[in-house]
Amino acid sequence: MDEQEHIRAAQRGDARAFNQLVRAYQTILYRTAFRVMGDSAAAQDATQDACIAAFKNIRAFRGGSFKAWLLRIVTNACYDQLRAKKRKPAASLDAMYENADDPAFEPVAELTPHDVAEQKEFAQVIQRGLQTLAPDQRATFVLIDMEGLNYDEAAAATGANIGTVKSRLSRARGAMRDFLLAQEELLPAKYRLKSG
Amino acid sequence: MFRNISSDPHARVEEKLSEYIDDQLAPADRARVDAHLRGCARCRASLASLEWTIALAKRAPAPALPRGFELPIAASPSPFRRAVRGEVVALRFATTFATILLVAVIGFDFFLQSSALRAPALAPGAEQFAAPASGAQPTAAPASGAPPTTAPASGLQSTPAPRALPPAAQPQSSATDAAKSAVDAASTGTPPPKPAALPRATTTAVPTSQPAALPLATPTRTSQVEARAEESAREDISPVRVIEIILLALVLAFGAATVIARKNARR
Numbered sequence: 001m002d003e004q005e006h007i008r009a010a011q012r013g014d015a016r017a018f019n020q021l022v023r024a025y026q027t028i029l030y031r032t033a034f035r036v037m038g039d040s041a042a043a044q045d046a047t048q049d050a051c052i053a054a055f056k057n058i059r060a061f062r063g064g065s066f067k068a069w070l071l072r073i074v075t076n077a078c079y080d081q082l083r084a085k086k087r088k089p090a091a092s093l094d095a096m097y098e099n100a101d102d103p104a105f106e107p108v109a110e111l112t113p114h115d116v117a118e119q120k121e122f123a124q125v126i127q128r129g130l131q132t133l134a135p136d137q138r139a140t141f142v143l144i145d146m147e148g149l150n151y152d153e154a155a156a157a158t159g160a161n162i163g164t165v166k167s168r169l170s171r172a173r174g175a176m177r178d179f180l181l182a183q184e185e186l187l188p189a190k191y192r193l194k195s196g
Numbered sequence: 197m198f199r200n201i202s203s204d205p206h207a208r209v210e211e212k213l214s215e216y217i218d219d220q221l222a223p224a225d226r227a228r229v230d231a232h233l234r235g236c237a238r239c240r241a242s243l244a245s246l247e248w249t250i251a252l253a254k255r256a257p258a259p260a261l262p263r264g265f266e267l268p269i270a271a272s273p274s275p276f277r278r279a280v281r282g283e284v285v286a287l288r289f290a291t292t293f294a295t296i297l298l299v300a301v302i303g304f305d306f307f308l309q310s311s312a313l314r315a316p317a318l319a320p321g322a323e324q325f326a327a328p329a330s331g332a333q334p335t336a337a338p339a340s341g342a343p344p345t346t347a348p349a350s351g352l353q354s355t356p357a358p359r360a361l362p363p364a365a366q367p368q369s370s371a372t373d374a375a376k377s378a379v380d381a382a383s384t385g386t387p388p389p390k391p392a393a394l395p396r397a398t399t400t401a402v403p404t405s406q407p408a409a410l411p412l413a414t415p416t417r418t419s420q421v422e423a424r425a426e427e428s429a430r431e432d433i434s435p436v437r438v439i440e441i442i443l444l445a446l447v448l449a450f451g452a453a454t455v456i457a458r459k460n461a462r463r
Contacts, residue, residue, distance in 0.1 A: 023264070034259045040262060044262060044263070048265055119257045120257075123257045166215055170211065170213075170215070176249050191255075
């Protein structure tokens with residue numbers, strides 16, 4: 001069964017077909033949620049909420065990019081969680097990153113322990129930079145520059161028009177650039193601009 | 197203190213660099229940026245730093261998936277649940293249809309009632325036709341002393357005054373004779389001749405003439421009261437009302453069934 005057949009079956013209420021779709025997209029959904037939320041537990045909640053909402057509303061999907069449709073749901077779930085967090089602030093950002101239980105990153109073969117530590121440090125700097133962005137700029141930057149969506153898909157996933165997407169992306173890139181330049185010493189040497 | 201972006205060529209190019217990197221600029225804009233970059237080291241450095249930022253973002257390690265996010269299979273609606281959902285749709289349709297019918301019947305009933313309210317205005321005018329004919333013998337009824345109580349009484353109730361006109365001529369004459377003989381008898385002391393045949397004739401006549409013998413105002417009020425009584429009796433058994441009650445009961449029953457079916461569908 002291809003994706004369209006799974007979608008049609010899921011629209012008829014077939015949970016098994018829907019779960020096939022979940023397995024195909026859960027990685028990108030969780031990655032996006034994690035990068036927007038900055039926290040594994042919150043990202044898992046947002047991803048699970050998004051999957052449930054997607055199943056409930058799958059009849060509303062009328063064609064187009066199913067990936068963008070799912071990402072739209074998970075982005076909205078993240079925004080909802082961020083709004084809720086604003087009302088009830090939790091632990092500090094630094095405490096979250098120092099937490100040994102924070103999620104591991106995807107294992108890359110042939111990495112020495114030194115490389116693994118370097119990767120973790122690098123990921124933390126990027127995540128700190130993302131947290132300095134406004135949620136809508138962060139989501140746009142993550143979707144286009146980290147998950148590889150094009151402008152049209154990012155517009156569909158964020159519910160914005162192309163002009164807004166371009167504007168948000170331009171500001172996000174400028175802000176990330178300024179942050180990374182200011183934190184350059186924290187980056188592994190091979191990632192620094194001057195060493196480029 | 198504040199740069200006027202529109203007048204600062206570096207600021208204008210800086211704004212366009214993100215789209216320039218993604219090849220999203222119109223050809224004319226791209227040519228302008230190219231031309232500026234050829235002569236501006238500062239903007240070239242800005243472009244390089246942006247490209248470096250994007251490259252770092254692409255290389256950032258991806259977080260590992262902590263677990264699967266598949267839904268439990270019980271989330272799938274069973275055929276029973278699908279049937280219940282269909283039932284909900286059918287009940288909703290039935291409720292809506294019954295409600296529309298009820299509203300239409302109520303509207304029709306309202307229209308009928310407003311037409312009926314205009315109809316009684318004709319009755320007083322019709323009674324006035326009977327009044328002049330009855331004016332000739334105002335004493336006939338009291339003089340006879342024995343107004344018919346059986347058939348005439350019912351005849352009184354059932355016969356509307358306008359119908360009194362055609363037969364009034366004959367009975368009037370026989371009633372006049374009877375009245376006259378009664379008056380004569382009263383004055384002479386002799387019992388008036390028993391108008392044996394007369395009552396029968398009078399029976400047929402009196403129902404029509406007696407109403408005419410009554411004063412002008414009374415027949416109008418009596419017949420109006422009687423007409424209203426008849427109307428209210430008709431209202432009690434109006435078929436339109438029966439239909440309204442049945443439709444209301446259906447709306448309530450379908451509505452309750454819809455609520456119960458929806459609760460079952462959610463379980």
